[in-house]
Amino acid sequence: MARRVKTPPQPKSDLDARKATILEAVVVEHIDTAQPVGSSSVAQNADLVVSPATVRTEMVALEREGYLAQPHTSAGRVPTDKGYRYFVDHLEAGVLGPAQQRQIKEFFAHVRGEVEDVLEQTSILLSHLTSYTSVVVGSGHSHATVLSVQLVNLDARHHLLVTVFSDGTVTKHSVLASFEANHVDVTEASRQLNALLIGTTLEAKVQVPSRGDTIAKLVREAVSVLHAEMPTMEGEQVYIGGSSKVADVFEGVETVRKVLGILEQELLVVSLVEDILDKGVTVAIGSEHGFEPLSSCAVIVAPVSLDGETIGAVGLLGPTRMKYQEVMAAAEAVSRHLTTHFGGENERG
Amino acid sequence: MARRVKTPPQPKSDLDARKATILEAVVVEHIDTAQPVGSSSVAQNADLVVSPATVRTEMVALEREGYLAQPHTSAGRVPTDKGYRYFVDHLEAGVLGPAQQRQIKEFFAHVRGEVEDVLEQTSILLSHLTSYTSVVVGSGHSHATVLSVQLVNLDARHHLLVTVFSDGTVTKHSVLASFEANHVDVTEASRQLNALLIGTTLEAKVQVPSRGDTIAKLVREAVSVLHAEMPTMEGEQVYIGGSSKVADVFEGVETVRKVLGILEQELLVVSLVEDILDKGVTVAIGSEHGFEPLSSCAVIVAPVSLDGETIGAVGLLGPTRMKYQEVMAAAEAVSRHLTTHFGGENERG
DNA sequence: GTTAGCACTCGGTAAAATCGAGTGCTAACA
């Protein structure tokens, strides 16, 4: 029974040393074996010099306090979400294996291509590193300013509006005009659009010409297309790596199906990751993220930042009995490398 | 029953009417139930007025000829790949259910956005329509000509090369220069690049300026980046819809894992689809596509064309016992709608 | 507070029994 006289802030999540050791042993073994853990195997733990009987007594207490659960009488104990939470909160930072470190170094030394490509490949790297499904999220560019706009005409009425933003993203939008316009008009409209939009963010309202000529109409059309697409164009990018790992790592076809179904809805995944990030947490276990369909999952996230601002995140999705230490270390390392990779880009060269 | 008197090329895959009926009945029932099919249930088939004993005799023959197989003695028969092949070859075109037709109409009436978005959404549509995993492939733009090139400078040494092609695709490439360039240089380089590249295809060699000034260097750098990226930039797009269906539709975690793993390798999927397409086939059953890991799958493809040229394809992936008629009808309908959707775009407006 | 001892529980596994769908064969039949 834990004393908690002097720690009113923490509700009660304080366990005495022995309970903590036992809980940890149960978690570790269960993560390893996926089986309920019995008192005797815990008692064999080196850090513990008590008999199984004592362990049992403690386990009863841990169960009463909600850290452990018993699938059925006469089975060993299994950690609850709360048990995992305690475990994770008291986990000292893990250190990556040399092989993995090398793999990461290697990757970032050789990776090349546009941001999008790097993020996509990173998601694959992460899933290889950890054997779990990874999620890499690149934030939208709502704060980015327009560097260049260009209207390219495909034919008399079809034009393509290509916009380059300060964060290096490029968007394209079809502009379908109800009137014909020739190359000269389009070029001029392009020029005016540049004058109008360069340096602005997408949120900014701009003063469009109200004239009735072809060029002004083109400009208005283009601006409206750009603004109309704005909400959807927050441009969140999601890259999911190793979805096949879902089948390895979860048991039960039903669970696999459910998780895959969720991963398909990328918007959902983004908001999940961002929710967790917003809470300032790095691990969400079971029902902690409040997303019922994934209540048998744990999600580990690490932010990727640039100039102190969060520009994305990497995440890993696994069962609640996932290898937290390893995976957290990997997520942390990769997010750090990503941060310096993008941060360094502006300095180098 | 199809008569095909005038087609000697077919080696022997000719079955008399009764065998064909029996084979068909077996296939239909096995697709429906996933169970081996016995002689008695076949004999109940309306088109057949024979006893189970007769059916059995015929089944023995069909097995000897390779159309059916027996999982074990005293079990019913299961179609082989060859059996499915016969079935598919003699399948009259199916007609889509009204609900599905409406769904497709609805979709194409309201879908909007760039080609990429349409293709992605189409892949989702297809997987909803069919309950199988769908693959939508958009071909590369190797024949497309350059409509516009623009070099945008991010900072002194970082530039972004944005290229617009005649097929409406837009690419971006980072250009990292070893020297500094100001805005004016970049603008001028951009102008020269346009002069140089507009109207050319990526395959075409262009005459780059050999001068040593900043602008010429920028131009050379940009052109080389563009050409260097060419091979990878064939720009095949792949959209996979409903990967979660894999878990529904295949039995056995191992199979699910394998198929998911393959779907992750998008290049593989593209080449698979294109291989099948090249053979001029619309259905590849089991080992027919020669891709061993998917030997328990059937793939249905339908080309999407524009101006008589194939610009992409839609595909559906399922177990060999998939609902061929329905799915082929859906694939065909969607590919047709896609074709007119893109084809019509140039006219409308 | 700890622990040895012990009766008890109950899921998992294996062996045994059973079931029945489906077969192949044969002999009779049209």
Next chain:
DNA sequence: TGTTAGCACTCGATTTTACCGAGTGCTAAC
């Protein structure tokens, strides 16, 4: 000659039973 009813037989799937043993909770002694 092709078809069919009859029948013995096969063999996977399902159910039943038995059993084992890991693990528990409790109690009494240390």
